[in-house]
Amino acid sequence: MADTVSVSTAMKDEESARRRKRSIAIALVLGALVVLFYVITIVHMGPGVVNRPL
Known part of the structure; x- marks a missing residue:
């Protein structure tokens, strides 16, 4: 046992x-996957996101 x-x-x-x-x-x-989706989202939005007016 x-x-x-x-x-x-x-x-x-x-x-x-x-x-x-x-x-x-x-x-x-x-x-x-989270990092990949984040990077794809930032790349998809393009550089215009940084230069937009507040």
């Missing part, structure tokens, strides 16, 4: 590590 407990604990630790890596990867991809 002790073997079963240690194996399940090891699986939980491994699953936790995989979940953390997957969460970090998803966060990086979402961050990259």
Whole structure:
């Protein structure tokens, strides 16, 4: 029975590590998309945005 407990604990630790890596990867991809959309928006508006009257 002790073997079963240690194996399940090891699986939980491994699953936790995989979940953390997957969460970090998803966060990086979402961050990259935010930056990409921001850059595309600024480029699409062009240089006229800076020179507009207030």
